[in-house]
Amino acid sequence: MLDDFLMFSFAPMLIGLFIAITCAILGNFLLLRKQALVSDSISHVVLPGIVLAFVVTGSAATWPMMIGAGVAALLSVAFIEVIVRFGRIEPSAAMGVVFTSMFALGVLLLELSDTRNVHLDVQHALYGSLESLIWLDAVGWRSLLDPVALAGLPHELWRVLAVFALVTGAIIVFWRHFVLISFDETFAASAGVHVGLVSIFLISLSAIAAVAAFDAVGSIIVIAMFVCPPATARLLTNRLKTQVALSVLFASLSVIVGILASGYVLRPFGYTDSVSAAGMIAVISGILLAASAVFGKHRLAVN
Amino acid sequence: MFGYNAYLIVSSATVLGASAGVCGTYLYMRKNSLLSDAISHSTLAGLAMAFLLVSALGGNGRSLVVLLVGSTLSATAGLAAVRYLVNNTRLGSDAAIGVVLSTFFALGVVMLSVIQILPIGQKAGLEGFLLGSTAGMLAQDAVLITVLSIILVVVFLVFRRDILVVSYDPIFAQTQGISLRRTDFIVMYGTLAVTVVGLSVVGLILIVALLIIPSAAARFWSNRVEIIVITAAVFGGLSGAVGASVSAFVEDAPVGSVIVLVSATIFVFSLVASPERGLVISLIRKAQSSWRVHLAMGLLSVAENRPIYEEKTRTILQKNGYLRPDGSVTATGQNAAMVALKNEQRWQVWTSQMQAEGTSVDPLGWMKIEHNLTPDQLRSIDRHLFRRDLSNA
Amino acid sequence: MTELTSTEKSPVLRVNGLSVSYNSDPVVYSVNFDIPHGAMSAIIGPNGAGKSTTLKAVVDIQPRLTGQIEIFGQTYDKVRNRISYVPQRASVDWDFPVTVQDVVLMGVYPTLGLLGRVRPMHWAKVMEALERVGMTGFADRQIGQLSGGQQQRVFLARALVQDADLYLLDEPFAGVDAATEKAIVKVLKDLQSKGKTIVAVHHDLTTVEAYFDHIVFINRSIVAAGSVAREFTEEHINQTYGRLVASQKQVI
Incomplete structure (x- = not known):
């Protein structure tokens, strides 16, 4: 039982936790800046980015793909800005134009290029493969202290850990900047904060988080973790720091409950197979939101 | 090469594109374009559940009618959820849309994985609804798509003035006895209908594009609503026709993506070259x-x-x-x-x-x-x- | 503030040949005016006349098409820490999850740097500012629970902790109650008596003479600027607002 957990659930849970917490922390600021759908947009444009990186470099190595996806995310933000500013198109419509077009381009490139030998398809991009991230070297708790066994942990873990460290570090260092541009852009600008630069920084961090997460868990979890835990937390408190802390808590809860539920939900029906863990995590986060939307102490604005 | 099946696909894609253009224009006018994203992603859960239920009862879970009914039900639930969150909590519509689209879509993904596990025959191809698949399109499917699209366009034409007045000045509209609820109902459920109808051709992820891109592109060419609606219909129809034809000739080119990329090309051209508000x-x-x-x-x-x-x-x-x-x-x-x-x-x-x-x-x-x-x-x-x-x- | 001392020193703010455009439509054009040291100045003009735009151009938020702006004889970014700008109350989301004291504390952010600790001295400043605007009892409230006038007081308190020499306020009296208006004027006059300079976008002609001693009339370009005693004339009001308002001034 314990060995089973360490071998099959430990790594997915850890990876899921790092991803969910990273996305949720950033999601608080996107939510407050009324840019919740930026995560939707980013997670769609990641596909053409990695496909293009694959077509150009001919390999499915991690770094080219992450760079490709990051570039695609920033490009999409630039396109949206141009369409809104020059074309005077509704921002949400402009966003819809850009991310659907780029996603379509990604699908087309994927179908036209020869990707049979690599792990790259649309389904994978959508739901990821959290279940496949197993730790074969695990034999009991002692493995957690055994460097040889630890080396056998899926390499995705180290990647999401690095991104988690980067994002939490950046949030701590630039906390005041993010708060200022989220609350009062005009005051921020007059006080010498480069609003454009800081908001691009926030979006870049989101893109990095989405790209790192996407390979392991797929884009649905990414969107769900960016939006649901912060939204849930917002309905329970009127303090920013509490909101961020609660969002981390809800993100973690979604991952743990989601992974456990995915393994056991079909047991009563006589099946021992797991359902999609990524999907289950997102569903749990949605259930948490639904609960706080109905019962949350601060679900309504005061005025 | 360009056989009977190809004609079916091209004609349904054209009709679908045109009706999505019309519907999308009104959605754009109500400043709610991305609502279509929540609606379309919510269909997956109903689609999978309907398949599961009908198959379990021994019926043909893959019948288009069954799937359309299932997706309509879950999309309606998704729409209701968005409206609840916007009306009864402090969350903005962007957050509400994000929450609903990710959660409902995730539920669909869970259901799909359940279908994979259960011993049900004929489960292949359900994922075609993600990105659209026209390979097995039947004449009756094409007729269904065409008839539904035409009904939709007629409904929009009948209520076009109400929607226009509501978009321009909601308070004036109410003094004129035009019901906000009714017009919003028409726009939202019209969007839902286009989404569900379009699922089988372009898929649920890209149907959003057909609802948004042609109307946004049409916005560049006129300031008059009537003209914008007609232009959007033409752009949408053209995207459907050209996209479906191209994908019939090019092996491996998925219909949905090609249609969207044709409409994106039209959009970019409009953005650059429009004589009034172009780049x-x-x-x-x-x-x-x-x-x-x-x-x-x-x-x-x-x-x-x-x-x-x-x-x-x-x-x-x-x-x-x-x-x-x-x-x-x-x-x-x-x-x-x-x-x-x-x-x-x-x-x-x-x-x-x-x-x-x-x-x-x-x-x-x-x-x-x-x-x-x-x-x-x-x-x-x-x-x-x-x-x-x-x-x- | 007498006429004599204000002409002795060089102006605190000098705007020269300013024009600003959104896309290709110019909003303000050929704007020239000086604000003397120690003045309490009103920028007056009809809606859409470019009052806020001019103020934003002064604090470098709004890119300018032409023109030169000197503050204390320097460009804005060199004297940023001597200037406090109070945006329009309506420009922010008051549903934001912060408390009154959090917002006021934002006034010291620029001096704290990235990771500088918030010290008791900073909190003392915040509390003092809240006391000056009569909001001591509200420090721990969520900002969404405040009335319009109270929100404006919070913004003013945030400006006070910045300890500036020049205060630029965009519509500080818009949508506030009478008591708040009085309280704000008192704080501003107090600042003026300490030698600070104040510029406020204002729209109520009836209170100009009571509150201000300097005035800038603007309607897309400058109509007149100078001391209230000399320039606040019916002719200038007519020129700024067109003939319609002229008759209203007679009623006043």
Whole structure:
């Protein structure tokens, strides 16, 4: 039982936790800046980015793909800005134009290029493969202290850990900047904060988080973790720091409950197979939101 | 190559594109384009559940009607969830849409994984609804799509004035007895219907594109709603027709993506080339206006003997032959400055003394007043200036 | 503030040949004016006349098409820490999850740097500012629970902790109750008596003479600027607002 957990659930849970917490922390600021759908947009444009990186470099190595996806995310933000500013198109419509077009381009490139030998398809991009991230070297708790066994942990873990460290570090260092541009852009600008630069920084961090997460868990979890835990937390408190802390808590809860539920939900029906863990995590986060939307102490604005 | 099946696909894609263009325009007018994203992602859960339920009962879970009913039900639930969150919590519509689309879609993904586990026959191909798949399209499917699309367009045409008034001025609309609820109901459920109908052709992820892109592209070509609706229908239909035809000829090119990329091409062309609000014309106008303002400001400084601080202003004055490289003013420069000063004085008199409403009307100081006012208006301004000079002297 | 001392020193703020455009439509054009040291100045003009735009151009938020702006004889970014700008109350989301004291504390952010600790001295400043605007009892409230007038007081308190020499306020009296208006004027006059300079976008002609000693009339370009005693005339009001308002001034 314990060995089973360490071998099959430990790594997915850890990876899921790092991803969910990273996305949720950033999601608080996107939510407050009324840019919740930026995560939707980013997670769609990641596909053409990695496909293009694959077509150009001919390999499915991690770094080219992450760079490709990051570039695609920033490009999409630039396109949206141009369409809104020059074309005077509704921002949400402009966003819809850009991310659907780029996603379509990604699908087309994927179908036209020869990707049979690599792990790259649309389904994978959508739901990821959290279940496949197993730790074969695990034999009991002692493995957690055994460097040889630890080396056998899926390499995705180290990647999401690095991104988690980067994002939490950046949030701590630039906390005041993010708060200022989220609350009062005009005051921020007059006080010498480069609003454009800081908001691009926030979006870049989101893109990095989405790209790192996407390979392991797929884009649905990414969107769900960016939006649901912060939204849930917002309905329970009127303090920013509490909101961020609660969002981390809800993100973690979604991952743990989601992974456990995915393994056991079909047991009563006589099946021992797991359902999609990524999907289950997102569903749990949605259930948490639904609960706080109905019962949350601060679900309504005061005025 | 271009057989019977291809004709079916091309004709349904065309009809679908046109009706999505019409519907999308009204959605755009209600500033709710991305609502379609929540609606379309919510269909997956119902689709999978309907398949599961009907198959478990021994029926044909893959029948288009079954799947359409299932997706309609879950999309309705998704729509209701978005509306609940927007109306009953402090969350904005962006957050509500994000929450609903990710959660409902995730539920669909869980259901799909359940279907994979259960021993149900004929489960292949359900994922075709993600990105659209027309391989097995039947004549009856095409008829269904066409009939539903036409009904939709007719409904929109019947209520077009109500939707227009509500979008432009909701409060006025209510005083006119136009129900906000009813028009919003029509727009939202119209979107839902297009989404569900379009699932099998372009798939749930890309149907959003057909609802948003043609109408956004059409916005570049007119300011009149009727024209925008027709243009959006043409753009949508064209995308469907060209996209479906191309994908019939090119092996491995998925229909949905090609259709979306055709519409994206139309959008980019509109964005760049639109004569009213296109990129090219905007940049030209901006440069022209900057040039004119610098010129006018420079000449005023010359006329009033104030120093010119800006390099760009000096350069522009030099290029017009008003300033010598050493900074001294030429004879034509003096003349032009006097003309500019007179122009400015006339505008000031007009905006401050003559014009009936002083607020928010452009005192277009950098434009030639002769082009904007009638000769008798100009004469009355000059009489005023003359009297003022007399009394000052 | 007498006429004499204000002409002795060079102006605190000098705007020269300013024009600003959104896309290709100029909003303000040929704006020239000076604000003397120690003045309490009103920027007056009809809606859409470019009052806020001019103020934003002064604090470098709004890119300018032409023109030069000197503050204390320097460009804005060199004297940023001597200037406090109070945006329009309506420009922010008051549903934001912060408390009154959090917002006021934002006034010291620029001096704290990235990771500088918030010290008791900073909190003392915040509390003092809240006391000056009469909001001591509200420090721990969520900002969404405040009335319009109270929100404006919070913004003013945030400006006070910045300890500036020049205060630029965009519509500080818009949508506030009478008591708040009085309280704000008192704080501003107090600042003026300490030698600070104040510029406020204002729209109520009836209170100009009571509150201000300097005035800038603007309607897309400058109509007149100078001391209230000399320039606040019917002719200038007419010129700024057109003939319609002229008759209203007679009623006043």
